Amino acid sequence: MKRFRYVLLGLLLVCCFFSLTLEAAPIKLEYWTIFTGPNGQTMQRLVDRFNQEYKGKIEVQMSVMPAGNFYEKIISAVVSNQAPDFCIMHVDRLAEFTSRGILLPLDEYVEALGLKGSDYAEPLWNGGIWQGKRYAIPLDTHPLVMYWNKKLFREAGLDPEKPPTDAESFIKVCKALTKDKNGDGKIDQWGTMLSVGWPNFQYWYTIFHQNGGTLFNADNSQALFNSKAGVDALQFLVDCIYVHKISPDNVQVDSEHEAFKRGELGITFNGIWMMADYLNQPNLEFGAGPVPQFGSQKAVWGGSHQFVLPKQRRVDRNRINAAIEFIKWFGDHSLDWGFGGQLPAKLSVLNSPEFRQDPYFGRIAEMADYVYFPPFFAKYGEAVGPIWDAVNAALLRKSTPKEALDRAKDLSNKILAGN
Amino acid sequence: MTREGEEVATLVMKEKPKGRFRRWFGSNGLLRPYFYLLPHAVFFFMFLVYPIFKGFYISLTEWDIFANSGRFIGLGNYRLLFDPAAIQNVYFWQALRNTLIFVVISVPLLVLVALGLALLLTSRLSGRSVFRTIFFMPTALTVSVVAVIWRWLLNVDHGFVNFLLEKVGIKGVPWLTSQPWAWISITIATVWWTVGWNMILLINGINGVPEEIYEASKIDGANAWQRLLYITLPCLRPVLLFVCITTVIASFNLFGQPQLMTGGGPARSTLPVMMQIYTEAWANYRMGPAGAMSYLTALIMIVFTVFQSKLFAQRADD
Numbered sequence: 258m259k260r261f262r263y264v265l266l267g268l269l270l271v272c273c274f275f276s277l278t279l280e281a282a283p284i285k286l287e288y289w290t291i292f293t294g295p296n297g298q299t300m301q302r303l304v305d306r307f308n309q310e311y312k313g314k315i316e317v318q319m320s321v322m323p324a325g326n327f328y329e330k331i332i333s334a335v336v337s338n339q340a341p342d343f344c345i346m347h348v349d350r351l352a353e354f355t356s357r358g359i360l361l362p363l364d365e366y367v368e369a370l371g372l373k374g375s376d377y378a379e380p381l382w383n384g385g386i387w388q389g390k391r392y393a394i395p396l397d398t399h400p401l402v403m404y405w406n407k408k409l410f411r412e413a414g415l416d417p418e419k420p421p422t423d424a425e426s427f428i429k430v431c432k433a434l435t436k437d438k439n440g441d442g443k444i445d446q447w448g449t450m451l452s453v454g455w456p457n458f459q460y461w462y463t464i465f466h467q468n469g470g471t472l473f474n475a476d477n478s479q480a481l482f483n484s485k486a487g488v489d490a491l492q493f494l495v496d497c498i499y500v501h502k503i504s505p506d507n508v509q510v511d512s513e514h515e516a517f518k519r520g521e522l523g524i525t526f527n528g529i530w531m532m533a534d535y536l537n538q539p540n541l542e543f544g545a546g547p548v549p550q551f552g553s554q555k556a557v558w559g560g561s562h563q564f565v566l567p568k569q570r571r572v573d574r575n576r577i578n579a580a581i582e583f584i585k586w587f588g589d590h591s592l593d594w595g596f597g598g599q600l601p602a603k604l605s606v607l608n609s610p611e612f613r614q615d616p617y618f619g620r621i622a623e624m625a626d627y628v629y630f631p632p633f634f635a636k637y638g639e640a641v642g643p644i645w646d647a648v649n650a651a652l653l654r655k656s657t658p659k660e661a662l663d664r665a666k667d668l669s670n671k672i673l674a675g676n
Numbered sequence: 677m678t679r680e681g682e683e684v685a686t687l688v689m690k691e692k693p694k695g696r697f698r699r700w701f702g703s704n705g706l707l708r709p710y711f712y713l714l715p716h717a718v719f720f721f722m723f724l725v726y727p728i729f730k731g732f733y734i735s736l737t738e739w740d741i742f743a744n745s746g747r748f749i750g751l752g753n754y755r756l757l758f759d760p761a762a763i764q765n766v767y768f769w770q771a772l773r774n775t776l777i778f779v780v781i782s783v784p785l786l787v788l789v790a791l792g793l794a795l796l797l798t799s800r801l802s803g804r805s806v807f808r809t810i811f812f813m814p815t816a817l818t819v820s821v822v823a824v825i826w827r828w829l830l831n832v833d834h835g836f837v838n839f840l841l842e843k844v845g846i847k848g849v850p851w852l853t854s855q856p857w858a859w860i861s862i863t864i865a866t867v868w869w870t871v872g873w874n875m876i877l878l879i880n881g882i883n884g885v886p887e888e889i890y891e892a893s894k895i896d897g898a899n900a901w902q903r904l905l906y907i908t909l910p911c912l913r914p915v916l917l918f919v920c921i922t923t924v925i926a927s928f929n930l931f932g933q934p935q936l937m938t939g940g941g942p943a944r945s946t947l948p949v950m951m952q953i954y955t956e957a958w959a960n961y962r963m964g965p966a967g968a969m970s971y972l973t974a975l976i977m978i979v980f981t982v983f984q985s986k987l988f989a990q991r992a993d994d
Contacts, residue, residue, distance in 0.1 A: 326958075329958055332741060332742065332961075335742070336741075336742060336744055357742050358742075359742065453853040453854075453941070453942060454853070454939060454941055454942075455939075505833075506850075507832055507850035507853045507854055508832070508833075508853070509831055509832045509833070509850070509852055509853050510939070512831065512832060512833045512834075515833075515834070516833065636960075638959070639959070639960050646941075646943045646944055647943075649941055649942050649943045650942070650943040653853070653854055653942055653943070655942075655943065668763065668766060671761065671762065671763040671766065672763045674761070675756075675762055675763050675764070
């Protein structure tokens with residue numbers, strides 16, 4: 258009998274021990290990202306820091322996969338019930354996935370954990386809403402940025418601290434920067450370079466929305482981008498090449514980027530993500546600022562990374578709350594993320610003195626307020642596809658801007674009409 | 677082969693009548709050859725036969741990749757390809773036309789250049805094996821490497837080719853951003869990349885032509901040109917047929933070079949049909965129409981192949 262009591266006591270102790278360890282076992286979360294470049298390392302550092310701070314409670318395990326087939330992976334993972342607890346998604350792809358019921362609506366969790374819209378840059382926060390429900394929480398935005406070469410500005414007698422701010426000053430500055438340096442009758446330094454291909458859609462998109470254009474009608478059944486706003490935007494780009502002659506024709510994709518790095522190009526437009534590349538370039542003295550206001554209002558193209566939670570077959574509130582805890586924590590600690598080449602979504606970080614006083618990022622932080630996201634829908638990416646071709650056709654003078662956009666509108670309408 | 681196997685098996689049977697099991701499964705059993713074939717057959721059925729039928733079934737449905745099932749709609753997806761109001765109609769035929777353009781310009785080059793090189797490298801040229809290796813080497817590269825190399829060489833502003841052209845006073849050519857240069861660039865890159873393979877096949881073919889025929893023709897007074905025309909080429913016919921068919925199929929499958937060199941541009945003009953099928957399936961998630969495009973393209977390729985075989989066979993009758 259005595260022996261039995263000992264056994265019982267022993268069992269009790271073992272139970273206590275196990276219950277303690279169970280209590281202490283952290284919630285392990287799987288987190289998928291597409292950050293294969295240097296910002297993947299930044300993200301990993303932040304995840305490590307989080308795991309340190311939340312030791313014993315939450316442990317985030319990050320997997321990085323190439324963006325090329327990331328979205329295909331998400332689909333097959335959700336279909337086979339292997340989806341991560343949370344992952345990254347581009348804002349323009351959200352509708353595609355929410356409309357298929359793959360993502361978890363977050364409203365109840367977001368409120369309970371104290372995430373507020375007023376803490377985030379408005380367009381980015383609103384970007385996570387689809388048909389009245391919240392599906393995503395923003396990390397950042399990556400807008401189109403104007404980069405200019407300060408050395409070439411000085412050589413052309415321009416003030417390197419006063420980049421152009423509108424169409425008129427842009428053309429004037431670019432004309433001053435366009436010159437034949439070695440006197441062989443051939444221009445070897447251009448004011449700007451408009452590539453045939455990426456990212457010229459972003460140029461057009463920016464000017465189009467600055468002109469007050471609307472891409473599609475309210476129920477996304479008709480394309481509207483061949484409006485005056487659209488044609489004027491495209492005409493402006495074409496004129497830069499053939500009328501003002503401030504950009505060469507037939508610019509190959511990435512040529513403008515390489516010419517800028519070599520210090521042979523006055524002004525270039527590219528994503529904020531190019532900043533790191535330019536900062537690492539020796540002997541390149543450059544400035545970064547908002548894209549000039551070519552049209553009647555402020556707008557700029559931008560993408561945005563957003564956190565989303567794929568639906569799981571079994572809803573586990575603890576895991577969901579833990580994931581949102583990380584997302585909340587990330588927002589407060591996203592300064593380093595910003596310096597990696599993004600504008601942080603969280604206003605407290607975006608407007609912090611560290612970020613605002615940075616000579617490169619400080620100037621462009623304002624764009625987070627007017628980066629323009631159209632109302633995205635499932636077929637958005639496909640339906641704007643014809644515009645990409647139209648911009649190229651017009652820049653190559655294969656057709657006039659009006660013809661090119663009319664044709665693109667017909668194609669878009671066919672896409673919108675299909676199922 | 678099978679008959680021989682059976683004979684051996686029956687012989688074995690006569691010598692040692694040791695029961696049914698050994699007859700089928702024994703070391704000389706009737707099933708033995710099939711066991712050797714089994715591993716390949718398993719993968720062949722899993723990764724080729726099954727997908728072919730599954731793909732065809734998908735092309736007859738409104739397949740939902742998220743649900744991994746689809747509603748049967750008969751030829752609806754195929755009808756889309758012929759319906760002028762459908763986007764698939766516009767994009768598919770445009771892409772197919774692009775692919776056909778590539779087939780028409782690349783196949784003759786890939787065969788003729790390979791033939792020329794093969795003839796050169798089987799003649800009494802010093803350093804033949806070195807050249808053979810050099811011409812064959814690009815075949816070992818992956819398409820991404822090939823595309824990067826040619827993108828650099830053909831860059832408009834600071835590519836090596838335009839640098840050379842400008843040295844001799846010719847204005848730089850927009851190799852990758854405008855037509856017809858984009859097709860020319862893709863074709864040059866493809867020929868450089870894959871011609872070595874055809875060349876090796878043809879070299880083997882030429883080496884297989886019996887030496888006596890050449891000797892006899894020389895005695896009869898045939899010159900080099902006549903020997904090529906009346907001996908080498910006719911003897912090469914089976915190899916040439918094989919080379920032509922595989923080259924046509926390879927050209928139909930064009931994907932990586934335009935994707936990585938021109939992105940299908942300028943304005944979709946180098947966007948091949950394979951890229952369109954891929955986009956339809958994996959960017960637009962429309963597996964049904966993508967399946968229909970695949971099977972229609974396959975049908976066209978089969979017609980091409982049959983036509984080619986007929987053409988070669990006809991020549992043989994003449």
